Amino acid sequence: MQLEQSVAKLIEEAAVELGRPDLFRKPLVAFSDAHDERYEGLKTIVGDWVKTPTDFLSSAQTVISYFVPFTRELAAAPRQSEGVSIKWGEAYLVVNDFFAATNERLCAYLQEQGFEAASVPATHTYNPVDMKSAWSHRSAAAIANLGYFAVNRMLVTEKGSAGRFCTVFTSARIESRLEEPENRCPYLKNGSCRRCFDICPVGALHPDGFERFACQDVLFKNMDEIYAQTGLEEADVCGRCVSVCPLAYFE
Numbered sequence: 001m002q003l004e005q006s007v008a009k010l011i012e013e014a015a016v017e018l019g020r021p022d023l024f025r026k027p028l029v030a031f032s033d034a035h036d037e038r039y040e041g042l043k044t045i046v047g048d049w050v051k052t053p054t055d056f057l058s059s060a061q062t063v064i065s066y067f068v069p070f071t072r073e074l075a076a077a078p079r080q081s082e083g084v085s086i087k088w089g090e091a092y093l094v095v096n097d098f099f100a101a102t103n104e105r106l107c108a109y110l111q112e113q114g115f116e117a118a119s120v121p122a123t124h125t126y127n128p129v130d131m132k133s134a135w136s137h138r139s140a141a142a143i144a145n146l147g148y149f150a151v152n153r154m155l156v157t158e159k160g161s162a163g164r165f166c167t168v169f170t171s172a173r174i175e176s177r178l179e180e181p182e183n184r185c186p187y188l189k190n191g192s193c194r195r196c197f198d199i200c201p202v203g204a205l206h207p208d209g210f211e212r213f214a215c216q217d218v219l220f221k222n223m224d225e226i227y228a229q230t231g232l233e234e235a236d237v238c239g240r241c242v243s244v245c246p247l248a249y250f251e
Helices: 002-018 037-045 072-080 086-112 137-143 186-190 195-199 212-230
Strands: 028-033 062-069 117-119 163-170
Touching (some): 002 062, 002 086, 028 137, 037 137, 062 086, 086 117, 086 212, 137 163
Antiparallel strands (some): 062 163, 117 163
């Protein structure tokens, strides 16, 4: 229990030290068993290219998943912008740096306690040729019962889906304490909401699936626009299907 609390405290303190309350709120932290059969099951659900926790750290016993929720204003930004949201792009880059620094800090702490630890980059973990990713931060968080998947493929936590996830593996044993949440996506429950389908600028998201290459084309276009306006690099973002969702933000 003490290690669990220390890990959560480290992540929370790192978020406070970031000093961006205009963008982010207090992180959520959860744990899952690195040998949970659902990790192996992702090879069937997603594809055999998906890696398991022990592929990243052979001694892994626990997967640490954490979520940085966005503020109400940031969550609303993409749906309120005529074009790409510069604020959303800025937040994407800021939180990527935050994840890199926090993962390094967390791994160092765990190693100081006598455990092994490793992490996965926050983003761009996919092969650009076939758009297949070896690891899904959201799937790991779902296995930790941190949230449930809505039809827009976002994971909905108790703070909503507008935010970002990251992952750290460790040889320490930390028990999962969260119960599986009820899926409250209105489309999946009764088909009563289609906002994420309707707002997608290229129709990449629809009831029959998700066209990842069409989505990626929009992200690259937006990245170029953000760079032209601000000089910020590699902000390949959109966020409209998240921002318009009624599950995007909870207090």
